[in-house]
Amino acid sequence: MGVVVASAVANSEEVFTPRQQQVLTAALDLLVEQGDRLTMTSVARRASCSKETLYKWFGDRDGLLTATVQWQAAKVKAPQVDRWRLDAASLRQSIEQFARDLLGTIVGDVSVTLNRLAIGHAGAEKHGLGAIVLENGPLAIRKRLKPVLEAGREARLLRFDSSEEAYRSFFGLVVRDAQIRLLLGETFTPAEAEIARDAARATEQFLAIYAVHQAA
Amino acid sequence: MGVVVASAVANSEEVFTPRQQQVLTAALDLLVEQGDRLTMTSVARRASCSKETLYKWFGDRDGLLTATVQWQAAKVKAPQVDRWRLDAASLRQSIEQFARDLLGTIVGDVSVTLNRLAIGHAGAEKHGLGAIVLENGPLAIRKRLKPVLEAGREARLLRFDSSEEAYRSFFGLVVRDAQIRLLLGETFTPAEAEIARDAARATEQFLAIYAVHQAA
DNA sequence: GAGCGACCGTACCGTACGTTACGGTTCGGC
DNA sequence: GCCGAACCGTAACGTACGGTACGGTCGCTC
Numbered sequence: 001m002g003v004v005v006a007s008a009v010a011n012s013e014e015v016f017t018p019r020q021q022q023v024l025t026a027a028l029d030l031l032v033e034q035g036d037r038l039t040m041t042s043v044a045r046r047a048s049c050s051k052e053t054l055y056k057w058f059g060d061r062d063g064l065l066t067a068t069v070q071w072q073a074a075k076v077k078a079p080q081v082d083r084w085r086l087d088a089a090s091l092r093q094s095i096e097q098f099a100r101d102l103l104g105t106i107v108g109d110v111s112v113t114l115n116r117l118a119i120g121h122a123g124a125e126k127h128g129l130g131a132i133v134l135e136n137g138p139l140a141i142r143k144r145l146k147p148v149l150e151a152g153r154e155a156r157l158l159r160f161d162s163s164e165e166a167y168r169s170f171f172g173l174v175v176r177d178a179q180i181r182l183l184l185g186e187t188f189t190p191a192e193a194e195i196a197r198d199a200a201r202a203t204e205q206f207l208a209i210y211a212v213h214q215a216a
Numbered sequence: 217m218g219v220v221v222a223s224a225v226a227n228s229e230e231v232f233t234p235r236q237q238q239v240l241t242a243a244l245d246l247l248v249e250q251g252d253r254l255t256m257t258s259v260a261r262r263a264s265c266s267k268e269t270l271y272k273w274f275g276d277r278d279g280l281l282t283a284t285v286q287w288q289a290a291k292v293k294a295p296q297v298d299r300w301r302l303d304a305a306s307l308r309q310s311i312e313q314f315a316r317d318l319l320g321t322i323v324g325d326v327s328v329t330l331n332r333l334a335i336g337h338a339g340a341e342k343h344g345l346g347a348i349v350l351e352n353g354p355l356a357i358r359k360r361l362k363p364v365l366e367a368g369r370e371a372r373l374l375r376f377d378s379s380e381e382a383y384r385s386f387f388g389l390v391v392r393d394a395q396i397r398l399l400l401g402e403t404f405t406p407a408e409a410e411i412a413r414d415a416a417r418a419t420e421q422f423l424a425i426y427a428v429h430q431a432a
Numbered sequence: 433g434a435g436c437g438a439c440c441g442t443a444c445c446g447t448a449c450g451t452t453a454c455g456g457t458t459c460g461g462c
Numbered sequence: 463g464c465c466g467a468a469c470c471g472t473a474a475c476g477t478a479c480g481g482t483a484c485g486g487t488c489g490c491t492c
Contacts, residue, residue, distance in 0.1 A: 035341075039448085041450090050469065052451095052470080053471075056468090061449095119401075120332070120336050122335070122399065124252030130402070171392055172389050173385060176384040177354050177388070180396075181354075183331075183345035184335060185337075185338030186346070209424050266442085267481080268481095268482080268484095269440075276480080
């Protein structure tokens, strides 16, 4: 286990020195470039540091990977959608913004790489990375979206039993098969415009399901 | 590359002797048990065969894995939904059946394992497995669902521009975040009943989006 | 029953990589 | 100007595992 990385999961208080962040950046770059096959030697070389330092700071290979994922995941905290009034238009806008954030993140190189890594680890009974990615990916967005959805329900703009359920359908409508296809190696990088269009479509569909019928 | 496994992708004509299938079964079992870390030695031991035979039949480790995935994937070909008349009820029933198939497959141990494996390979620039899994997973279902959707459109029961698009939203509504959560190591195994309920909900939602409004 | 091909079990080889060890350099504190 | 801590670069160690070689057994053919 890592020396600096203590509790393995969700210790966002963890702080890295600038030098350490350089190392983590190097590790992340190599991860994106060559996936899980990166070697400690290559990280050391890329970061211009010694392996000894690597081991001193991160304990072992897993510690380094965990630190990298953790550190990167912590950066995802996108800005809260600030003030939204509770009319149909602004609700729709908030939701669409979330859809764009979510989709944009998920189709990114870094997201694909980190998810691949975490999935690989999960396949080896090491669920630490999976938990971190889960926590900072889908769950983070969900946590931010939930109050919006519930305010929408409060205002009788939306109808659903459980915000959990509603969120999951939202996720499905936004992500569809894009994530699994990317993870499986299909290479497509939607432009900003496509993402926006997809987000709009997903929002439309979500509202078609969960919006209260505005009976004139 | 494998000796027996020729074209790497979608050569379903490939046939394995019973003995070879025993070996592949052993490999699959080990894969489910320990993920990508299975060794050639362990497969040989489990299948009571020599490593030499393994290499003779499958070429190398990748060949064995490819053969395993390919062979397993070929078994997924679920029965076509046979005759469906084109009223709203039977259309709905067909779609719901697809949803159950899809969800049931995806939450299964074997699916999770094989997807993990293929994703790992995709992360190492070896897209063969990813292509196979993609081909036999999502794409196979889509291929079977497509005529149903288009017949529905023909009969003015459904409205959509592209069946591709409609399928992808269907996929999203059915799978939601279940697949990625399982891949990341969350362990939940929905009962038959839950799957059926989720499939029904997804169908409901899909129709809410794509069914033509039956204006009384 | 001799010859032969397919296959098993096991011992062996080569290598890549995680991990450790060590000599040399920089730098802040006194 | 000296000391120790932190760090760099590199060499060395240990091992796990992919891949190969080989002797032995079974079963089939002539």
